[in-house]
Amino acid sequence: MARIKYYYDTETCRYERVKVSKWDILLNLLGFLSVSLILAVGIIITYNAYFDSPKEARLKKENKELQFYYNMMEKEVQNMQSVLGALQERDDEVYRNIMGTEPIPSSIRQAGVGGAERYKNIIESELEREKLIMDMMTDIDKVKKQMYIQTKSYDEILEMARDKEKMLAAMPAIQPIPNKELKRLASGYGMRMHPILKVVRMHEGCDFSAPRGTPIYATGDGEVVRISNTYGGFGKLVVIDHGYGFVTKYAHMSSFNVKKGDKVKRDDCIGFVGNTGSSTAPHLHYEIHHKGKPINPIHYFYQDVTDGEYEKLLELSEIKNQSLG
Numbered sequence: 019m020a021r022i023k024y025y026y027d028t029e030t031c032r033y034e035r036v037k038v039s040k041w042d043i044l045l046n047l048l049g050f051l052s053v054s055l056i057l058a059v060g061i062i063i064t065y066n067a068y069f070d071s072p073k074e075a076r077l078k079k080e081n082k083e084l085q086f087y088y089n090m091m092e093k094e095v096q097n098m099q100s101v102l103g104a105l106q107e108r109d110d111e112v113y114r115n116i117m118g119t120e121p122i123p124s125s126i127r128q129a130g131v132g133g134a135e136r137y138k139n140i141i142e143s144e145l146e147r148e149k150l151i152m153d154m155m156t157d158i159d160k161v162k163k164q165m166y167i168q169t170k171s172y173d174e175i176l177e178m179a180r181d182k183e184k185m186l187a188a189m190p191a192i193q194p195i196p197n198k199e200l201k202r203l204a205s206g207y208g209m210r211m212h213p214i215l216k217v218v219r220m221h222e223g224c225d226f227s228a229p230r231g232t233p234i235y236a237t238g239d240g241e242v243v244r245i246s247n248t249y250g251g252f253g254k255l256v257v258i259d260h261g262y263g264f265v266t267k268y269a270h271m272s273s274f275n276v277k278k279g280d281k282v283k284r285d286d287c288i289g290f291v292g293n294t295g296s297s298t299a300p301h302l303h304y305e306i307h308h309k310g311k312p313i314n315p316i317h318y319f320y321q322d323v324t325d326g327e328y329e330k331l332l333e334l335s336e337i338k339n340q341s342l343g
Contacts, residue, residue: 023035088150088154091154092154092157095154095157095158095161098161099157099161102161102164102165102168105168106122106164106168109121109122109168109171109172109175110122122167122171184239184261185261185262187238187239187283187284188238188239188240188260188261188262188264189238189260189262189264189318190237190238190260190264190266190306190315190318191237191238191284191318191319191320191321191322192235192237192238192284192285192319192321192322193226193237193319193322193323194226194234194235194236194237194266194268194302194304195226195228195232195233195234195235195291195302196232196233197226200327200330200331200334202226202227202228203224203225203226203331203334203335204225204226204227204301204339204341204342205221205224205225205337205339205340205341205342206221206224206314206316206334206335206336206337207221207222207223207224207312207313207314207315207316207335208220208221208314208335208336208338209221209338210338210339210340210341211339211340211341212340212341213296213298213340213341213342213343214296214298214343221341222305222312223267223269223303223304223305223306223312223315224303224304224305224315224316224335225301225302225303225304225341225342225343226291226301226302226304227299227300227301227342228291228300228301228302229291229300230272230290230291230292230293230300231272231290231291232290232291232302233287233290233291234256234268234271234287234288234289234290234291234302235284235285235286235287235288236258236266236282236283236284236285236286236288237266237284237304237306237318238258238260238264238266238284239260239281239282239283239284240258240259240260240261240264240266240281240282241258241259241279241280241281241282242256242257242258242276242277242278242279242280242282242288243257243258243259243265243278244256244257244278245257245274245276245277245278247294248295249295250295250296251269251295251296252267252269252270252295252296252303253269253270253271253292253293253294253295253296253297254269254270254271254272254273254274254289254292254294254295255267255268255269255271255295256268256271256274256276256288256289258282258288263308263309264306264307264308265306265307265308266304266305266306266307267303267304267305267307268288268289268302268303268304269295269302269303269304269305269343270291270292270293270294270295270297270300270301270302270303270343271289271290271291271292271294271302272289272290272291272292272293272294272300273289273290273292274288274289275287275288275289275290276288276289295343296343297342297343298342298343299342299343301342301343303341303342303343306318314335316331316332316335319331
C-alpha cells in the first residue's frame with residue numbers, strides 16, 4: 019500500500035495531503051523502470067564478463083578441443099615434412115650419387131600446389147577460422163605433392179638400379195682365358211714391336227699366350243655381332259657387343275664355339291686359342307673398345323683377381339716387349 023504524503027501549508031498552518039496526479043505516477047513508474055533496466059543491464063554485463071553462459075561454455079570447450087587437435091595435426095605435418103626432408107636428402111646425396119645422376123632440382127621439389135581457386139569452397143563458406151584452415155590445407159597439399167615426387171624419384175632410381183645391374187653384368191670384367199698363376203699375359207696395351215713387320219706400332223689389346231685349344235671365355239654378357247676368318251690380320255675372330263658402348267674382340271682363335279647372333283653370358287666359352295692370321299705363336303689377342311675407341315683391357319680385369327694380382331698384371335702389361343700378333 020502506497021504511503022500517503024503530506025506537506026505543511028503555511029497559509030493555513032496545517033498539514034495538507036499531497037495530491038498525486040496520474041502523470042506523476044506515470045513518471046515515477048517510468049523512472050523506476052529505467053533504473054531497474056539500467057541495473058539489469060549492468061548486472062548482465064558484469065555476469066557475462068565473469069561468467070559464461072552454457073552455450074558459450076560449450077563453444078569455448080569445443081574451440082579449445084579444436085585448437086588442441088589443430089596443434090596436434092600441425093605437429094604431425096611438421097614431423098612428416100622432417101621425415102620427407104631426410105628421404106629427399108638421402109635420395110639426392112646417396113642414391114642418385116651412386117647411380118651417377120643429377121639430384122632433383124629444389125624448384126621442382128618445392129613447387130606450389132595451386133592458387134586460391136583450389137580452396138574456393140573454403141573461402142566461400144565464410145568460416146571464422148578460414149586462414150587457419152587454409153594454412154593447414156596448404157601444408158598438407160604441399161607434403162602430398164612432395165611425397166608424390168619422391169615416389170616417382172624412387173621408381174626412377176629402381177629402374178636405374180636394374181639398368182645398372184645389367185650394365186655391370188655386361189661390362190667386360192674378367193680375363194678371357196684361365197690365368198690363375200698370372201703367367202699367360204705375354205704383351206700389354208700400348209706401343210709394341212710388331213712380330214712380323216718389326217716396327218713399333220700401337221698394340222690395341224693384350225696378348226695371352228696359351229696352348230692351342232685352351233678355352234676362351236666371354237668377359238661380359240652380350241651378343242656375338244661378328245665372326246670372321248682371314249688368312250692374315252686377326253685370323254679367326256669373334257666380336258661381342260656388350261651394349262653401353264662396350265665391344266670386345268677375340269683374335270687368332272683356332273675354332274669357334276658360337277655363331278653370329280648368339281646371346282652369351284660372362285664365362286661362356288666362345289672358342290679356343292689358336293695361331294691363325296698374323297700370329298707367331300698360339301695365343302689370344304684380346305681388345306676392349308668403348309664408344310668406338312680402344313682402351314686398355316688391364317683396367318677391366320677386376321672381378322677375377324685380387325688387388326695384389328691386379329698390380330702384378332699391371333706391372334707385366336707395362337713391359338715394352340714384342341707382341342705375338
